[in-house]
Amino acid sequence: MTGRPGLLINRLEAAHGRSPVLTGLDLTVEDGALACVLGPSGCGKSTLLRIVAGFHSATRGSVTLHGRILDDGRTRIPAERRHIGYVPQDGALFPHLTVAANIGFGLARAARRERVAEMLDLVGLDGLADRHPHQLSGGQQQRVALARALAPRPQLLLLDEPFAALDAALRTELRTEVAATLRRAGATAILVTHDVDEALAFADTIALMRDGRIVQTDTPHALYHRPADEGIARALGEANLLPAKAADGYAGTAFGPLPLTTEAVPDSVVMLRPHQLRMTSEPSPHTVRARVTACLFRGHDHRVEFAPDAGLDLPGRLVIYTDAPPPAVGSQVLLRAQGPAHPLAAAPEH
Numbered sequence: 001m002t003g004r005p006g007l008l009i010n011r012l013e014a015a016h017g018r019s020p021v022l023t024g025l026d027l028t029v030e031d032g033a034l035a036c037v038l039g040p041s042g043c044g045k046s047t048l049l050r051i052v053a054g055f056h057s058a059t060r061g062s063v064t065l066h067g068r069i070l071d072d073g074r075t076r077i078p079a080e081r082r083h084i085g086y087v088p089q090d091g092a093l094f095p096h097l098t099v100a101a102n103i104g105f106g107l108a109r110a111a112r113r114e115r116v117a118e119m120l121d122l123v124g125l126d127g128l129a130d131r132h133p134h135q136l137s138g139g140q141q142q143r144v145a146l147a148r149a150l151a152p153r154p155q156l157l158l159l160d161e162p163f164a165a166l167d168a169a170l171r172t173e174l175r176t177e178v179a180a181t182l183r184r185a186g187a188t189a190i191l192v193t194h195d196v197d198e199a200l201a202f203a204d205t206i207a208l209m210r211d212g213r214i215v216q217t218d219t220p221h222a223l224y225h226r227p228a229d230e231g232i233a234r235a236l237g238e239a240n241l242l243p244a245k246a247a248d249g250y251a252g253t254a255f256g257p258l259p260l261t262t263e264a265v266p267d268s269v270v271m272l273r274p275h276q277l278r279m280t281s282e283p284s285p286h287t288v289r290a291r292v293t294a295c296l297f298r299g300h301d302h303r304v305e306f307a308p309d310a311g312l313d314l315p316g317r318l319v320i321y322t323d324a325p326p327p328a329v330g331s332q333v334l335l336r337a338q339g340p341a342h343p344l345a346a347a348p349e350h
């Protein structure tokens, strides 16, 4: 990353027909950064990418790339003059063209052969230049789509859930590979996805989208551990929310005092992610008795649910992730907590 702003989106509004989709969206992507827009299905991620690419118009606000206005509701640079690459969900390769011709499509003839060879090497598809798309696996097709998008050296690359159609193992492998490829190419890219694991693994920066806006932009670590509110906390993964009394940088909880990540607001609850609670055999003033109510084996770990003893100032259900062999459902255990605890404004009553 360079620290220079590449893409600047300011108070963007857009609609499909009469239905508003984007409602004042702000986003900055640094030059050379891999950014991810994360949000639930239907929240407007593709619409956002399509506006940046030039396939859909904004009704208000502006999109600027390296200081050049692409769309401000009045001026609108046509898609083909934006120098932006776009990789759709299904790759959308030209079926009648070979891999090499797909990658070289639109490149100046003089540089074509060399650039295609470079791109094939970059995405690890040397030797497949003469195949047609139907002779490739889904993962290979997506690599060709990536190579085709990168070949004209776009100033920005947009990836619209490009791994969604692949099976879980290939998805993980390809997103790691694509992130490495984009870093090698020094590309600035935006990936949109509803898959939290994908966002956490891929991006330097994640922008969380809700109700047509970006509600928090941060590093994956900060967004996961220091979400701005309960909705964001839950959008990134499971969270135990504990009532707390904050004083002097500590949260007083049923697990004893826990250091806080940041100053707490009045009436806050504190968040502990599931791996911050542990089972222990050593009772102490900071352990809590709880009964195992459910256990799920997930291959790499177990997800265990507990009902804490009645009378404790705790939610009715606590969740932990553990590598240790899980206790039987119904058994009693002791839980202890590991800080820091992150304060969140309590959710409004519904």
Ligand SMILES: Nc1ncnc2c1ncn2[C@@H]1O[C@H](COP(=O)(O)OP(=O)(O)OP(=O)(O)O)[C@@H](O)[C@H]1O
Pocket (backbone or CB within 6 Å): 016, 017, 021, 039, 040, 041, 042, 043, 044, 045, 046, 047, 048, 194
């Ligand atoms: N061409 C269209 N005409 C009318 N409504 C549309 C059109 N495209 C999208 N929408 C609506 O706009 C909203 C946002 O759609 P969009 O595809 O941008 O969401 P998304 O976050 O990318 O979803 P997904 O993750 O499922 O692809 C949805 O309610 C969708 O139904």
